[in-house]
Amino acid sequence: xxxxxxxxxxxxxxxxxxxxxxxxxxxxxxxxxxxxxxxxxxxxxxxxxxxxxxxxxxxxxxxxxxxxxxxxxxxxxxxxxxxxxxxxxxxxxxxxxxxxxxxxxxxxxxxxxxxxxxxxxxxxxxxxxxxxxxxxxxxxxxxxxxxxxxxxxxxxxxxxxxxxxxxxxxxxxxxxxxxxxxxxxxxxxxxxxxxxxxxxxxxxxxxxxxxx
Numbered sequence: 001x002x003x004x005x006x007x008x009x010x011x012x013x014x015x016x017x018x019x020x021x022x023x024x025x026x027x028x029x030x031x032x033x034x035x036x037x038x039x040x041x042x043x044x045x046x047x048x049x050x051x052x053x054x055x056x057x058x059x060x061x062x063x064x065x066x067x068x069x070x071x072x073x074x075x076x077x078x079x080x081x082x083x084x085x086x087x088x089x090x091x092x093x094x095x096x097x098x099x100x101x102x103x104x105x106x107x108x109x110x111x112x113x114x115x116x117x118x119x120x121x122x123x124x125x126x127x128x129x130x131x132x133x134x135x136x137x138x139x140x141x142x143x144x145x146x147x148x149x150x151x152x153x154x155x156x157x158x159x160x161x162x163x164x165x166x167x168x169x170x171x172x173x174x175x176x177x178x179x180x181x182x183x184x185x186x187x188x189x190x191x192x193x194x195x196x197x198x199x200x201x202x203x204x205x206x207x208x209x210x211x212x
Contacts, residue, residue, distance in 0.1 A: 005174040005181075008200050008210045013170060016205030023203035024055060025164040025173055027180060027210070029151075032196040034189065036155045043153035044126070047183050048144055051172030054165025057146045060097065062106035062114060062129060067138050074142040076101075081110065088117030098122055103145045104129035105138065126152055151180065157196075166202050173200075177210060 002008035009025070016023065034041045061071040064080045071078045079087075087094040098121050106114055106129035114122070114129060122128050130145070132138055153159040161180065164173035177200065188194040192212060199207040 002208060002211055005177050005210055006170055008208045009170045009173045009177070012200045012202060012205060012208040013166060015208070016166065016202040019204055023166040023205070024162050025166060025168070025200065025202055026160050027163045027177055028158060028160050028199045028201070028207065029153075029184065030158050030196040030198070031153060031188075031194055032157070034157075034194055036153060036157065041189060042155065043151050043159065043184065043188070045151040045183055045187060046148050047151060047180055048148050049163065049176040050147075050179060051164060051168065051176045052147045053149060053162055054168045054173075055162065057102045057148070058100060059103050059105065059142050059145055060101045061138065061142065062104065062110050063132070063138065064107065067107055067132065071105075071138045071142065074139050075105070081113065084110065084113055084117050091121065094118055094121045098125050098127055101127065103127070103148065105132055105141055105145065106130070107132050108134070126150065149180075151184070163200065181210075 002011055012025065036042055058076050060077045060079060061075040062079050062084060063071055068078050068080060087097065104122065104127055108131040111131050130141065132141060149161050151161050163176045163180065184195060185191045195212065198210040200210050201207040
């Protein structure tokens with residue numbers, strides 16, 4: 001096992017065979033001593049990565065008025081109440097949008113309608129929008145989400161999350177992993193004792209164990 005997180009990341013990058021595409025770097029986390037049939041013991045966290053994700057993050061904003069105008073400069077798509085109603089009548093289009101989008105943001109006033117029209121599509125995917133309160137800045141919110149990953153175990157002992165890209169610096173990726181580990185240790189019932197092991201790897205490369 002590597003001595004430090006940086007060592008583990010460096011090995012994972014160095015040992016990855018050359019590919020003709022830009023690989024992501026992922027972290028696999030194995031949990032233990034948790035009853036994951038109990039939703040309260042599952043991992044479900046949004047974490048902002050200090051080094052960024054190294055990938056494009058698709059963000060859709062549901063809004064109108066000035067919020068919608070400002071969102072057009074930073075979001076991949078901006079939809080209003082009429083668009084929302086149309087998606088509610090077209091389940092296939094709603095599913096496609098949900099699968100293509102990493103995060104949704106919505107004016108708080110639209111959340112009830114989103115639940116009615118899209119709840120059955122977004123809810124099971126864990127993609128219900130982050131509500132924008134009147135004092136929230138949509139630009140800041142979207143920019144923050146571009147560097148955000150979701151940690152979600154569901155009922156599985158092992159889950160994966162993106163921590164960077166192959167062409168990022170090892171230190172940046174290691175910083176991202178460190179933030180994730182700190183969040184997990186702070187929120188798991190028994191802290192680090194609930195983490196069995198962790199591995200870092202590129203998309204197609206070998207897994208390297210990350211030191212606890």
